[in-house]
Amino acid sequence: MNPLTQLDLSTLRRRRSMKWRHYPDDVLPLWVAEMDTPLAPPIAAALEEAIALGDTGYADIGQLAEAYAAFAKHRFGWWPDPAHCVLAADVAQGVIDVLRVVTEPGDTVLINEPTYPPFRRIIPNADRVLRASPMTRSADGRFRLDLDRLDADLADTAVRAFLLVNPHNPTGTVLTRDELSAVVALCSRHDVRLLSDEIHAPLVYPSEASFVPLLSLPEAQRSIVFVSATKAWNLAGLKASLVIAGAEAVADVRAIPADAAVNAGLLGVLASEAAFRAGGPWLDDLLAGLDHNRTLLDSLLAKHLPGVGYVPPAATFLAWLDCSSLGPDPAARFLEQARVAFTPGPDFGPLGAGFVRLNLATSPEILTEAVARMAKLAEGPTK
Numbered sequence: 544m545n546p547l548t549q550l551d552l553s554t555l556r557r558r559r560s561m562k563w564r565h566y567p568d569d570v571l572p573l574w575v576a577e578m579d580t581p582l583a584p585p586i587a588a589a590l591e592e593a594i595a596l597g598d599t600g601y602a603d604i605g606q607l608a609e610a611y612a613a614f615a616k617h618r619f620g621w622w623p624d625p626a627h628c629v630l631a632a633d634v635a636q637g638v639i640d641v642l643r644v645v646t647e648p649g650d651t652v653l654i655n656e657p658t659y660p661p662f663r664r665i666i667p668n669a670d671r672v673l674r675a676s677p678m679t680r681s682a683d684g685r686f687r688l689d690l691d692r693l694d695a696d697l698a699d700t701a702v703r704a705f706l707l708v709n710p711h712n713p714t715g716t717v718l719t720r721d722e723l724s725a726v727v728a729l730c731s732r733h734d735v736r737l738l739s740d741e742i743h744a745p746l747v748y749p750s751e752a753s754f755v756p757l758l759s760l761p762e763a764q765r766s767i768v769f770v771s772a773t774k775a776w777n778l779a780g781l782k783a784s785l786v787i788a789g790a791e792a793v794a795d796v797r798a799i800p801a802d803a804a805v806n807a808g809l810l811g812v813l814a815s816e817a818a819f820r821a822g823g824p825w826l827d828d829l830l831a832g833l834d835h836n837r838t839l840l841d842s843l844l845a846k847h848l849p850g851v852g853y854v855p856p857a858a859t860f861l862a863w864l865d866c867s868s869l870g871p872d873p874a875a876r877f878l879e880q881a882r883v884a885f886t887p888g889p890d891f892g893p894l895g896a897g898f899v900r901l902n903l904a905t906s907p908e909i910l911t912e913a914v915a916r917m918a919k920l921a922e923g924p925t926k
């Protein structure tokens with residue numbers, strides 16, 4: 544059963560999460576990375592059991608690392624050692640905790656642009672300098688890693704860490720084993736620590752790509768990765784994620800102050816464990832529904848808004864739309880005049896000018912309505 548067609552608009556409007564509360568009720572919210580799905584049944588059962596027990600104390604990592612290891616073995620053919628995992632409240636916090644161990648204040652942290660917006664704020668807030676290494680856009684409109692540019696950026700001796708996001712938000716790009724291997728080689732040549740945010744790994748479309756975990760590469764064992772069930776099973780408010788060290792980085796993750804794990808939520812741990820252990824069939828249904836939506840969006844745009852550039856993503860429920868032909872600041876105009884909310888492209892850095900990020904994790908009806916609203920605006924006079 545498609546999880547994206549289970550909740551109607553009036554039910555969704557009763558939600559209290561950020562996606563549904565931030566804008567007034569006449570706005571269709573297709574912005575922040577939450578999904579319009581009910582909980583996967585094994586997750587709901589785990590949470591119900593915890594509530595029945597009053598099991599709402601401080602978080603303990605429990606079997607979360609083992610559950611992720613089993614999931615990764617089954618899905619990606621790679622078994623991370625649970626002894627190399629530590630609990631973190633969320634990926635963003637895990638990244639900061641690790642940067643505090645592997646870099647010094649004032650060091651530069653490199654990240655690709657377009658850049659997941661919170662990283663643009665939280666890395667400088669942690670007294671590190673953020674530097675962007677732009678991705679490149681091929682003639683077919685796809686965004687790819689620019690290895691030559693990365694090489695040049697990593698050569699700056701101020702750069703001490705490179706935070707890869709794979710699969711990539713907002714472009715949905717998934718790196719091949721060869722690309723990953725090239726990144727590892729560049730980082731070791733320039734003596735830069737390689738970190739990878741793999742939060743979107745469960746959301747790779749099987750027809751497009753296979754996900755290669757960074758730590759499955761023998762040469763990447765100085766790296767540290769960040770994983771979580773919160774995107775693929777919509778658990779962001781419950782707060783739990785894992786930091787996983789390569790075999791040569793275990794001491795670094797053990798150097799994270801133990802207090803960091805206390806910020807995780809026990810319900811998040813229990814829900815994530817259930818997701819990794821028993822959420823596979825639901826995830827497959829979700830991926831089929833998302834696959835339908837990313838193709839539907841392609842045909843809707845081709846029909847109603849042919850000037851918008853869109854390449855269906857290879858992973859994630861995010862669509863990165865080039866709306867530069869529609870005039871300046873498209874997200875603001877879509878919001879004010881069409882009453883549909885996307886994440887503005889410039890939030891992802893200057894390269895995002897003219898783009899909006901659309902969240903596909905909704906019903907085909909809502910997606911269709913959103914494109915109809917966009918199209919009406921594009922037809923009308925520019926205010």
Ligand SMILES: Cc1ncc(COP(=O)(O)O)c(C=O)c1O
Nearest residue numbers: 576633634635659708712740742
């Ligand atoms: C690439 C990426 N990293 C991290 C996060 C945030 O994860 P968390 O809520 O675990 O900090 C998101 C959320 O959308 C994301 O897309």
